[in-house]
Amino acid sequence: MLEREPELAQSLAGGVLPALRTIEIADLTMPPARRLRLERRRLALRVAIGDLSGREDLSAVTRALSDFADRALHTAILTAIEERTPGAAPIGFTGIALGKQGSHELNYSSDIDPILLFDPATLPHRAREAPEEAAVRIAKRVVEILQARDGDGYVLRVDLRLRPSPEITPIALSIDAAISYYESLALPWERAAFIRARAAAGDIALGERFLAAVQPFVWRRALDFGAIGEIRGISRRIRDHYAQGQAFGPGYDLKRGRGGIREVEFFAQIHQLIHGGRDPALRVADTRGALAALAAAGWVDPDEAVALSDSYTLLRTIEHRVQMIEDRQTHQLPTGEALDGVAKLHGVADAGALLDLLRPAVTATARSYDALDPEEGDALSFEGDRLDTQLAEAGFVETKLAAQRIEQWRGGGYPALRSPAARAALEAVLPGLIAALGGAPDPQGAIVRLDRMLARLSSAVNFFRLLEARPALARLLGLILSHAETLAEDLARRPELIDGLIDATALDPVEDVAMLAGEMRGGADYQAQLDHVRRVVGEKRFALGTQIIAGVSDPLIVSAGYARVAEAAIRVLATATIAEFALAHGHVPCSELVILALGRMGGGALTHASDLDLIYLFTGDYLAESDGAKPLGAVLYYNRLAQRISAALSVPTASGPLYEVDTRLRPSGTQGPLSVSLDGFARYQRESAWTWEHMALARARCVFGSAHAEAAVSAIVGAVLRGDRPRRDVVAEGTKMRADMAAHKPPLGPLDAKLLPGGLVDLEFAVHMVQLQSGQGLDPNLRRAIAALDAAGLAPAAMLPAHDLLTRLLVTLRLVAPDARAPGPATQALVAQALGMTDWPAVVASLETTRQEVSAWLKHVEEPTP
Template identity: 40%
Template sequence: MDRLDPHRLDDLQDNPLRPLSRKAAAAVLADLKALAADRPPLARWLAAESAARDAVIAAFTLSPYLADLARTHPDLLLDLIARPLEELLDAACQAARNSWRPAPGEPARADGIVMAALRQAKRQTAFVLALGDLLRLFDARQTTRRLSAFADAAVSATVDHLLLWAHEAGKLRLENPAEPARASGLIVLGMGKHGACELNYSSDIDLVVFYDPETPALAGRPDLAEDLGRLLRRLIRILQERTGDGYVFRTDLRLRPDPGATPLAISVDAAMTYYEGRGQNWERAAFIKARPVAGDLAAGARFLKELTPFVFRKYLDYAAIADIHSIKRQIHDHKGHGAIAVKGHHVKLGRGGIREIEFFAQTQQLIAGGRMPALRARETEAALAALSEAHWIDAQTAQALTEAYWFLRDVEHRIQMVHDEQAHTLPKTEAELKRIALMAGFADTATFAEALTARLKTVERHYGALFERERSLSDGQGNLVFTGQNDDPETLATLSRMGFARPSDICRMIRTWHAGRYAATQSAEARERLTELTPRLLQAFGESRMADEAMMRFDAFLARLPAGIQLFSLMANNQGLLGLLVTIMSAAPRLADIVAARPHVFDGMLDPRQLTELPQREEMARRLDLFLAGARAVEERLDRLRIFAAEQRFLIGVRLLTGVADAQDAAAAFTDLADLSIAAALDVAQDALAETHGRIAGARVAVIGLGKLGSREMTAGSDVDLILLYDHDGELPDSDGPRPLDAPRYFARLAQRLIAALSAPTSEGVLYPVDMRLRPSGNKGPLATRLAAFAKYQREEAWTWEHMALTRARGVAGDAGMLAAAQEAIAAVLDQPRDLVKLHRDIAEMRGMIAREKHPAGIWDVKLIEGGVVDIEFIAQDLMLAAASEERARPAAGASTAEMLQALAPARLGQEATGQLLAALSLHTMIAQVLRLCLDGPFDPKTAPAGLVDRLCRTTAAPDLSVLEAELRERAATVRAIFTGAIGKPVG
């Protein structure tokens, strides 16, 4: 609407405002009269009743901010009475623009002087504009343009000041210090409402700063980026630091490319590379309004011209509508902003609000602006008019949206004028809503609400029609906006409701995804698919306890993922895969760390069969052969083996985590994988050794697995206990290669190569940690032992604990005949009759020594606690070693602990004790499998991921952790009692 714009306050003929109350008006008048005591012009003005006087009094009752300014700076009111408003605004703008200028011959001014001048000018501008706006001497268009012009002057002055200072400090070379910005190569763009000359009354300003390092003023400066960064930090401080004089503008430089990883000022070449390769649709929308506001204006215009193909594409860009709509859908909330309301309504982001009008225009500008330059208007009103003239929308729509836009901007200004706050939400109380209604010129809240609601519904209807073929505006979670660089307060609240304890961190993380900083999110298609998936991701992670930690693990996974389109698409269309990923991140930190470090392990999950079945050993062997086929070099073979083993170990763990496999099935699968991996590593080690040292005639090798590898009871975190046995033809042969070795050194070298192949850390990780301390003579003995020497040592020198280890010995790799011979030698040792008293004493001493040297990390350390896995294993091993003396048939070496107990315990311990041991072993095994799968360290119920606690209870069929702990303690006590009765009290 066009209004008369008089030059003086007293030109006001009618008072458009009603005071908040008569009492408030009387108080304001009293205050003004007190100020007028020593100011005759003000006293005379107050004494003469006029529409202008009554209007100012009413304005001060409605805006505490303006009333405070008049009290603390009465000269503002005196000037307003005496001088034309336009003259005051022009003078303030000019004062701001010249605030940097030193006197002729003087050096650059101090920052403090510039700061004070800018704040004084801003104070005068804010006071005059607010009163002029409230009294309807200016309309919203004029207010926004005046505010934007002042912002241009303030930013330009600050930039000139800093450039002059840098010139005098030798940081750059200005062409003309009297005009610092000209040809400086420093480009300062105003974005958003600043760029469009549509600033709010209490708006912050968004700036993006680029520079051309080839400009003579900047060329040849090795520390240019750092120097400019320091200058821009000063710019922010000069403009936004609050002093006794107030502030100028809150200043935000975070709309630059990838702000979390880039300096405050970016070279034009780097910027163009970013926008051409990684720029997003929301950035395209933002640059519609971009305008050079300070610095080298000519260079700024050239930069924006070069950027035009990024913002406005040559073809009709219908794809942009879905992406811009997804931004709006993130902003929208059917619950929070769903109903058109008045009290508490967000006039910027709410339904039918200012943002919908802006998006309505900007979306269509992006679609067609490439072919129709007339649509490239910065201002919202001009954009709507251009769309109407181009017949993209009808004239009635343009007119209705334009009228609604300025009405809402008018309301927005009044919200901000109350306390000079960057606010957009209408009050929730009737009293405060009345204040806004009166400021807007309405007689009461009902009339105001009716007018506001009509505009909101108009905007909502037109905006909804634009996207009528799109999905509903919200999935119901609430505000979820991650565009731009500022945390949206409503989004933080939504994330908190969803279950996140650190919503700001989650916002920052998701902005990193949008910035394309990760390889997986660099392509526009990947970002769009992840954007669509984000609400579901947040909902899924939010439903898990300790949601923040789970999201952080997902972010680490995303950061290492080489590409994302396939995975994001699969997750979008496969709820099971999404659920599995959430389960891993929320319940299994160890698995999550594996996924984050080596994302390729997740590839196996893309085969749906992997979620429903465990592969048999033969199938796993076939896959391994195929995976290793074609690899010739030693390192390539080993790396492929590590990749395969890591993926399969992960997949077995996932099946255990999801309940597809139980603890025993998982143990068998982990062991089969270890067997196959050790066999393949042995082949590689033998081939590599033969290349250098040849082979020994009749050489035969057997790798014997002990511990959990031997008894087929491995967990996700088990190491491998190995013995390498060999034999050969003749007594002292040498190898036949170019560098021959005698047999002991040859097989010792083979053992070293096998250990390295299994346990050397590489970029693809470690196959298995290797423990060879169970070989004859322990760490002091040779790494490889000839079979005959091994048998002799075991018969004549080995300790009881070494024979205990042999009960679980099993051939896992090597020559079939040699493996059979080794098993025969082991069986002969186990079949020796023993002194049972000494056996029990030795086992009790061994258990006591373990208790002294390895303290359990709490009740959940089921291996080491009294009555834990070690106690059960020692009971089983005691039964195995005593079988010959008790004339009982025993299982073969390498049987599982459960098999040993089932075969031997009933006759010695009775059926009840056997059942108790087996039940305890089953419980301990389930707990150990889950904890070793999910954690690298001890389990602490107070800090454990909630998903892990849930999984532990589900695996053990316990209703909650306290019940499970009680059962664990009871089972452990029973096992310790059986141990003490059968073997004796542990010594120590």
């Protein structure tokens, strides 16, 4: 710099330290960006010599650097406005200085951290341009002017990430939007940042209006326990985020290290936040001024305030020495010979002498800062090294990953964690929660899934309080999060599902259909009834899935439980929908709705993710008409009613989704009416249905309708399955259909127990072809059907255990590995336990053996030997 500024060098060589105003360039024809770059270079040289020579103290140095930053930001704003709207008044756009610029404490290589605000009513903008667009373009140009580099260097680094919600907001915000944010959504650390906020550039009056509006956010007169806890939380987070536990010595971080500059700053700011709401004299922006004010008011010991102020001065001075070398944006002491160079630049003999000079200041600062918030009992630490140790002791291997997640939660980064009450509840539950997750089979997977869950919650207070009150629930949650992403997703949508596990009976098999239906009935009106059913079904399905994860139920029993829950929901919702529909349309005389279930629902064995295959039928005369105020013909009546019931079962409400309903197995498929008369159904099945439809009919079961109607439907189904149907080559058509299905619906993954060759679909095809050929084993429940065929000598004895293994695997993997790929080692052990096997290799081997056995039987059925 001396070589490039000969006039300034000559003045300095003569023992004259020029006035700061002499660095300004009078040539106004020079482009503003270049003029500022040259002025910045001159300023850095002039201030550095004043600093090193001892002619100017730290306050003078930082004030000069900060004043230039203000002027540069102001010039950039005015330039950007003039370039876009020549001659317009430079109003409506302001730069709020935060951080060290705001407190006039900038160092040589500081970023500036402004918040750029605008007033849509007064900001100059071009014709047909929205003020919001103009503001963003002005802000981009401001940053470009200040940050662009050329042979003359740059002006300032600009960091706009301290604005509200920087990940989603534009780089320039309207003043009203910013005020609204700070009044309702701002985080505790933002309160600390605004202690040093100042209207520094652009429309100063606009900036001061903004700061006046948000003053109540920063300075609160009444401090309740929640607010005090909030402020203590700032202290802990700063200690963790900035201290990092660096050891004092070569390489020590003067800013972030324990006992460093940050700790002095936040020692002062925490006391200011606690007491400044009632005492305006404490609202001092600069660190040493704040310490003096706190001492004068009696809130900090005067000797401690002086010691911290002296430490701050020394640490900032040495920080400047480090940054003078090559204009480095660093706060770390170098190592080796470079540290000797810094020592000599400061005027001491060597690195050892420099460290001896710094050590007492660092030690005293760390001691004062630690006293702000000593560790409490078994609470989870905020200090990085200690937290890593606690996480490792809890069972986490990758402690850094877990620590990052915890830091994110504590920082209020998710909506559910923004309130003081939520963070207080988080801190209360964290020790037990981390112990539970660490003791879970997959701690890393568990904490990642919990993080996803917290990111989606709208509120977390009750969730945390429940876990704190019920440690056993926290352990169960650890199992769920370790193994079952499906259940974790359910929890993210409805955290209250965890409430259903409080009762010990939640891990028992679910009740029969009648009792479940009784539990599902309720609600002041139809909509309330829909919501109530969804709540109960959600709790029951979640509890059933948890039974598998906790290892307390056989997946076969859980599968039957899922089906009973679904049947109860169908009964209750169909009844409620019929009553609601009848208010307008009445009833069709001597007629009723019947719902027939097929597929896994017909067989009474669902998975957590199963949809419902339903056929809607009605009894009586299809030419009849309903008797309501708005009468409908029977066909139209029951088709609209069926649509309403399907919607009641499938359309999400405020309480979440219920089931996917598939009606494609109805007569004539998607081309046919949604609901058909019982006579029409019988005629279709006897005369027109395809073989695959008769195979599907083998698992048909009435799930809604009177006993009389159910008997009539069952008689039709039984007659068709026993031969009252067109004569067709069942084996040939079934074989072709299975080949077509395999071509169009391949397995999801290597463990797809349903679609793999030799899986459940192959087993079902074999069973149904034998059923249709023989008229034997006609039970909609596949397991009972196989047992009957085995007893009749029509199925190998191995098919019953094959069915059980494949079903257990399918039901379990739908929860823990819905992609049908091998889960992690911990979950592999869970799957083996659910299948009653010793280990994962045994599961893989048994699956392979079972598939071979099923494939062999299917081949035998398709190609019977003479």
